[in-house]
Each structure stands twice: as structure tokens, then as C-alpha cells.
Amino acid sequence: DAGITQSPRHKVTETGTPVTLRCHQTENHRYMYWYRQDPGHGLRLIHYSYGVKDTDKGEVSDGYSVSRSKTEDFLLTLESATSSQTSVYFCAISEPRGSGNEQYFGPGTRLTVT
């Protein structure tokens, strides 16, 4: 299994509070991604990073920010959590080679906003 961990694994928080989720990898992969997964929507990309301090938005980036100060860590922050951000959040990593870009996923963080 790829060396990817996410913390916390479960979190319950109140509307309006800031929340930070952490993704940590030991593979030295250049690319890191944050997705959310909801019933009926599948996996949707929030933000991704293609190197230290290099990030870009995905399709559902509103209300989220990210930071990557080290290769191994990619943080996702919900600036002011809302109930619509209740979801399962997955981090993924990849190291593109040629035309391939296989991604490997962390175990997920289940976030509930009450």
C-alpha cells in the first residue's frame, strides 16, 4: 500500500468553525489531491498541488483552501464549515510518468458538520 495517511479519520464540528484536514505521504510524490465523495456525486476534486507551494483549484473549491509547505504534507482547510461540507474527504498522490498518472488514495476522513 502507498504510504498515505490522513488525520483525523473522523471529525464532528459545528457550523462556522474552521477545520483543517491533513494528508501525509512518505512516497515523495510530486502531485497531491483533495477530493470529496458524496452519494450521487462520486469523487469531486477540490484542490490539487503539483509541487511545494504550487496549488490549483478543482471543480468544487469554494469554501476550501489548501497549503503545501513540504513535499510530504498537504493541508485542506474549511475556513468556516457549513453543513453542505459534511462529506468523506480523500487525499490522493501521484507521480506522473509518461502518459500515466495513476493516483493512490489515503484512507479518508469522515467529516460531519452539525
Next chain:
Amino acid sequence: RKEVEQDPGPFNVPEGATVAFNCTYSNSASQSFFWYRQDCRKEPKLLMSVYSSGNEDGRFTAQLNRASQYISLLIRDSKLSDSATYLCVGTSGNTPLVFGKGTRLSVIA
């Protein structure tokens, strides 16, 4: 139109059956395709990569049809342990993957 579309299922098949899923993609620039397997309340795990016309790994065969812009996954001799959701993914170069919503498979004893 969603870039990657899959039949959500569920596909309910008996053990030993052969089952096939299709996935269509709208971005003709997509170069690489993958099938992921996701078990309930778990992360997606890479099942197969499909770089050219197809790929085979044991009971699993993935095919790519660029002219019709679809990829397929064939599972032969289905096992109970094959029950999961199968996600189809396409990408072009280093752009982020676009995931389909998944096809749910239940293999029944």
C-alpha cells in the same frame, strides 16, 4: 455533459458469472484510463491501467475503444469478493483525473 459516465447499476450477478461494465468519456484528448475498485466505506484502489487498446490481469480484462470513446471492464468467473463499486477514470497527461460516479456490483452466492 459529464466527462466520464458510467451505468450506476447495481449489477447483481451469481457467482461464476461473467459481467461487463462500460464507461464513456467525452474528452477525446484523454490519453490514459484506469479502473478503480472501491469497497463500502473504504478508499478507491487502483485495479487496472488501460494505456493502449486494452489490458488483462487474471480474471479482469479492460478494453479501450478510442473511436467510440468508451472503455470496458470484463470480470470472468465472478467471486463474492468482487462485490464493490467500480470507478472509471480518464486523464490527459498530468491533468487531474476525472472520475465516473461508479458502477455497483453485487455477486450473489
